[in-house]
Amino acid sequence: MVPLSWYLFLSAALFSIGLYGVLARKNVIAILLGIELMLNAANINLVSFWRYGSTAQMGGQVFAIIVFAVAAAEVAVGLALVIAVYRTRKTLTADELDLMKW
Amino acid sequence: MTAEQIIFFLTAALILVSALMVVTTRNLVHAALWLIATLFGGAVLFATLDAAFLAVVQVVVYIGAIAIMFIFVVMLTRRDLLAKASQTNAGWPWAALVAIGTLAGLVFLSGQMPNAGAQKAALVGDPLVALSTALVSPDAYVLAFEVASIMLLAALVGAVYIANRK
Numbered sequence: 001m002v003p004l005s006w007y008l009f010l011s012a013a014l015f016s017i018g019l020y021g022v023l024a025r026k027n028v029i030a031i032l033l034g035i036e037l038m039l040n041a042a043n044i045n046l047v048s049f050w051r052y053g054s055t056a057q058m059g060g061q062v063f064a065i066i067v068f069a070v071a072a073a074e075v076a077v078g079l080a081l082v083i084a085v086y087r088t089r090k091t092l093t094a095d096e097l098d099l100m101k102w
Numbered sequence: 103m104t105a106e107q108i109i110f111f112l113t114a115a116l117i118l119v120s121a122l123m124v125v126t127t128r129n130l131v132h133a134a135l136w137l138i139a140t141l142f143g144g145a146v147l148f149a150t151l152d153a154a155f156l157a158v159v160q161v162v163v164y165i166g167a168i169a170i171m172f173i174f175v176v177m178l179t180r181r182d183l184l185a186k187a188s189q190t191n192a193g194w195p196w197a198a199l200v201a202i203g204t205l206a207g208l209v210f211l212s213g214q215m216p217n218a219g220a221q222k223a224a225l226v227g228d229p230l231v232a233l234s235t236a237l238v239s240p241d242a243y244v245l246a247f248e249v250a251s252i253m254l255l256a257a258l259v260g261a262v263y264i265a266n267r268k
Binding site for chain 1: 133
């Protein structure tokens, strides 16, 4: 049988891969893809804690659904910003988007 | 090895390999397609964890909407960076170091947990019924559910405004 720790290790690995993507990639869309990986790792953790804890308490699944909603909102606003930035600056490289840096 | 363990290992391999491809591949359309493979592995994990509704939502919302939206935006924006210099910024070894440190810390903390070796208990009742009751019951999570709905509506209106600006 599969113990709880295997799910936690898998989700830790997925989270770290997403974190590397967010920190290392240049392209803004690739950074958003990394954030998706991290949110998905958090969801796997929430659901496995629900399944291995008391299954009558639905908090784990309910908050996984709320994380889905947050991910959808984040992608909608993030990609709209990407399109708006691309329209005005003609680039998607995070290093070149330094308008607010001084 | 039981069938459950074999399914877990195959799914874990699919998730980790495709997640690594998401963060390393040059072509962003390919990265979005690898993200679909990762999310599908997540749906399989939800199914093995008896969260049937979340497995379906993962396929419908994540793969059906979010990943397709990524592909649309990649195609709407110019494919710069594709043939040119490296995809990673100059500090990528530091990023890898931070990621490996986070992984070591998380694995250590997960191993320290008192119920890390716990096994699945038998399900009490139908979790789908319990989930739908909890989402709309006033003494459970109806407030969080409604706040999430309003946040989603506000985010969609804001996204249309930002992307539509002349």
